[in-house]
Amino acid sequence: MTADIIDGKAFAAQVRERVGRQVAVLKAESKLTPGLAVVLVGEDPASKVYVRNKGKSTAEAGMKSEEIRLEASATQEEVLEVVTRLNEDPSIHGILVQLPLPKQVDEMAVLDAIDPAKDVDGFHVINTGRQAVGLPAMVPCTPLGCIMMLKDKLGELSGLNAVVVGRSNIVGKPMASLLLAESCTVTIAHSRTKDLPSVCRNADILVAAVGRPEMIRGDWVKPGATVIDVGINRIEKDDGKTKLVGDVCFSEAVEIAGAITPVPGGVGPMTIACLLANTVTAACRQAGIEEPNP
């Protein structure tokens, strides 16, 4: 038996359609057009693609989209000036600064400057803390998308053993915190973890977010487990062309797992869909109105 493939692309399309319906209701009934501003600093080719896709999806959902581009040589003060202006702009409800930032810009300082109410990435420490203690918060898009796919596939997550491989601030840590909030028994594994294959074999839910191509092998997967692959790694093939692979060796894991997300077409598309959903949530909270449920 091979695993069910979790189609993140199709799921994301459903989420984006729902956001579009919510926006239509907000415009018609509350004269509210949610606005998202995305700040890109520098010329990283992958970041440019993600930012373009975010702008396109935002506009397609009927929202206001603003893109601010700064040179790769931009100073910290210049980036902070942009953030301050967006914090004060009432037509902008969500602010996202595309990561990674050039090395002369202090990422933490920039994220800290974003108004937590407009922090649609959910990276501000206020949102991290609020989510951790169970208060309403903006939740990071990639982990949020993973939880949505897990709930869709498995229903109730309570009591399941979840192993998150990776401890980054943008995926690993918030993912673990969200799984804990779903009453999973959560293990965070990382580069110093002893006998990582055995730790992974204990997982009913295995989330791979290490950024190392195909590191997680098929025999690390518990038979029937649900595998969520957050990795997006571009590698060179034997013929010199490149291809995208995840952090999981898909061809091996698909033979053992119960369900698995592919790369591409799994977690990635959900990230942008959840960004749109977060922008609607942020706009409604700022306007003090209930989120429509069309």
Ligand SMILES: Nc1nc2c(c(=O)[nH]1)N[C@@H](CN(C=O)c1ccc(C(=O)N[C@@H](CCC(=O)O)C(=O)O)cc1)CN2
């Ligand atoms: N401020 C942020 N920066 C970054 C985030 C983030 O959530 N907020 N996440 C990543 C990049 N990212 C969005 O910004 C992102 C990455 C990948 C995808 C995606 O749809 N991937 C496709 C494959 C795309 C390809 O062909 O290259 C897939 O997996 O199917 C969407 C968004 C880091 N920075």
Ligand SMILES: [Mg+2]
């Ligand atoms: Mg995000």
